Amino acid sequence: MTTPLIRVGVDIGGTFTDVALAHEGGLATCKVLTNYAAPEQAILDGIAEAAEAAGIGLGEIGQVIHGTTLVTNALIERRGAKLAFITTEGFRDVIEMRSENRFEQYDLNLSLPVPLVAREHRYTLAERMGPAGEVLLPLDPAEVARMVQTIRDGGYEAVAIGLMHSYANDAHEVQMAEALRKAAPDLPISLSSVISPQMRELPRFNTVIANAYVQPQVADYLGRLVTRLGEAGVGAPVFMLHSGGGLISVEVAAEQPVRLLESGPAGGAIFAADFARGHGLDSVLSFDMGGTTAKICLIENAEPKTANTFEVARTYRFKKGSGMTVSTPVVEMVEIGAGGGSIASIDSLGRIQVGPRSAGSEPGPACYGRGGRAPTVTDANLLLGRLDPDNFAGGAIPLLPEASETAVTDTLATPLGLDASEAAFGVTEMVDENMANAARVHTVENGRDIEHFTMIGFGGGAPLHACRLAEKLGIAELIIPPGAGVGSAIGFLKAAFSYEATRGLFQRLDGFDAAAVNATLAELETEARDFVAAGAASAETTTRLTAFMRYSGQGWEIPVPLPYKTFVDGDRDEILAAFDAAYRTLFGRVIEGLGVEVTNWSLVVASVLPDTPAVTRHDCGTPVAGLRKRQFYDAALRRTVEAPEVERSAMAPGCAVDGPAIIVERETTTIVTSAYRCVGQGDGSLRLIRKGDKS
Incomplete structure (x- = not known):
């Protein structure tokens, strides 16, 4: 009989570093304070503590899976490389002009976020590609040579290259990069045609700049981490959770660190989705509250909602539009500054x-x-x-x-x-109201009614606040999973190896060119499968296809899931029907008489995970006695109440306690307010049900 692989998930947060170690005897977890000066030290300390609790040696660990806020923090705190940006002549100021959207229209003193690259470090080339990939103005080799010298004289630590329409034809970007690599082999170079080959120059330029800005720092950190793990006796391969919720190799992460922007929170969404699947829940609100931030994500049919753009480093009260929009696959969530710290x-x-x-x-x-x-x-x-x-x-x-x-x-x-x-x-x-408002807005923006959702709360702070948040939102049922205090780290262990490849290919649907689409999708599949094979060569895989579509004249598109197959020109009616269904779900109606366009394509290849077993759910059960009485302030009643304190381990399946109650465990505390009762479930979860509601 084969011994199960011992795996460790590690999530570095703003306050705590969480560790979850899965072994033959179960799951060992711990939380240690994050070490800002040397983040890898907290990882080593946490793994050692978890391994000791599990009774295993460090050399027995077979796989380390890591998520980090390092990329996000570097962008927010402007701690990155000295960077040069090379773009097409006339487009030097795109990242400073932004989208001309005023994210706070009544603030007369509004100041826009400062670009990562100052104007004097943004350079231009006299070249031009057309939107179909045609060469409108060739790139002069003499100008390339002058640019190489300029970069070398500037003492730059990294270079980002983003030329117009390079998603359609990358020849000029490649020509410039090859010249730079020949002259400076150790200089990190990021190409927009590799990092974000999609339409729209603003998010594409932002994305390649963000990648180049953090690449030296992330590569150094990951190299240091692998070395320190090896020195400590952990010789296992290290994989990273990317923002889209899948695993990639540490080498890919070092080359494309922008994919790690939301890696920690994505682990939390995977954690919640797994419990949604086990409990048979189709509409779930994932609520992850840690020491620094709170994250809210919609999970439908046991799949977290995803997007191909994300806004990072918001500078104005966390307002949408005040940050830097990057185009990289992410689990879509709203994040606010509401954590324990x-x-x-x-x-x-x-x-x-x-x-x-x-x-x-x-x-x-x-x-x-x-x-x-x-x-x-x-x-x-x-x-x-x-x-x-x-x-x-x-x-x-x-x-x-x-x-x-x-x-x-x-x-x-x-x-x-x-x-x-x-x-x-x-x-x-104030914290609970801020989170409730964020949840309301997020669900309304996605055309959903929040009262019909079940909340799954995790992270060190969520169980403390989940009941009050549910009261404000009118949610009747909450689930606090086992290991909630280290939920993201456990989520890492449940993630598939996956890679999302994207490509800009603009077509009007009435002129749908199936041959061009099939050729593009074949390239995307090859790219995605090569990355997945690097971590899970023999794994069974699935393929998921999404087209980003809009009505002609609209400024933005919506994701439209499509079956992955070889398309023929006659499939335009099927694609239009899928667009109509997606548009109606979001906006309640379709618009008759307008043409429809496809702008970008996304293809995800992911390894197949084992099925999540169905959970035996309990509505009520045997009352549990508390260890002692404690008092806490019940916000809904506006007074202090006396409540039994119950050990989490006492909440066996079918055991129940009526609120007010306090349920304690090592990593967190669950507050059951007077409006709810708590019932132990078959998978070790706590199910909090509003009194008077039936399952």
Whole structure:
């Protein structure tokens, strides 16, 4: 009998680094504080702790799967390479002109985000490709030679090349890159025709710039991580979770780090989708709240919603449009600065505001006793009785209530004329309302009614806030999975090897050219299969095809799933019907009499995962007695309630406790408010059902 492969999932967050180790005897998990100076050290410490708990040696580990916020943080904090950008003459300022969208139309002092590449480091070539790939202006070799010298004289650490219509013909980008590589073999070079071969120059240019900007740093970090793991005795191959929710090799990740933008949150969406599948839920709201941010994602038919563009490094109150749009496959979610470490303050109008600044792990919330002085969400929860100061993170991090009270009183309560508990309630209520608003907007934008969704909450902070969030949203059922505190890391272990290849190919549907589409799709399939084979050569795979389509004259397109097959010209009616169905789902109607266009194609090849077993679900059951009584502030009742404290391990299938109740475990705490009852499920999940509702 073959021994199962021992696998480790590691998620580096803004506050904690989470580790999940799957072995023959089960699952060992742990949380350690993130080390900002050396992120790999927290990984080594966490793996060692999990391996010791599982009783295995480091040399027995067969696979390491990693997700990281390193790329996102580098873009937000502007910690990247000294970068040059080479583009077509006349398009030097595209990334500064942006889309001309005012994301806050009433702010007269609105300032746009500063581009990653200053104007003096953006260079142009007198060349031009047409939208069909035709050469309108050849690239002069003499100009290429002058550009090479300019780059060498500038002392640049990386170069991004983004020429007009290179998605249709990459010859000029390749010519420029080959000349640079010949003159400077060690210089990292990113081509838009490789990183993002899609229509629209703004997101394409942004994407190749972002990739080049972080590539040296990410390559150095990943190389350092692999080396340190080997020195510690972990000789297993390392794979990365990409933003689209699949696994890629560490070598691919080092070449295309922009694909790692949302790798950690994508793991959480996979985690939630797996439980949605087991519970037979078609409409799920994934709620992931950690130490720095909260992420909300729609999961339908056990698949997270995905997109081909993503906005990173928003600069204006997390408003849509204030960040940098990149075109890379992502699990689509809304992310706000609402985590346990989010800092509370008073704005100019005398209102309590929370985030987006976070205390992170250094110094952390005031109650950590590591030098933090600002009040955070964790401090507020501690003062409201929702956290046990002696049993936080299994007792590994003793909390200091007096430090929380001082921080909340000095910064919030005294200036507002409140007591500490009132101010703490204001902090948590503001966080919950911000998350509820984000969830409402996200579901409405996707044409969905949120009240019909089931929430799956995970991350260290979500179980504390999930019931109150569900109350605000009118959601009748929540699920808190086992291992919720390290959900993203567990999600890494459930991810398939996958790769999404994309290509711009513009066609009006009434002039549909099946031969051109088939040729493009064949190239995309070859590209995707080669990447998947690097990690799972013998695995059975599936192929998923999406066309991005719009009505003629519209400024944006929608994703339209299509069957993957060899197309014929007569398939235009089938494609149009699929577009009509997708458009009607989003907007409630179709527009008669307008032509339809296809702009980009996306093809995903993924390894097939084992089926998730169906879960035995329980509506009610045997009451469970608490270990002791504790008090916490119930926001809906606006008063402190007395509640039993129950060990998570006591919530066996069919065991139940009525709210108010507190359910404790090592990585997190679940608050069951007075409006809900909690029932243990067949897979170890906690099912929270609104009182009076039936399954």
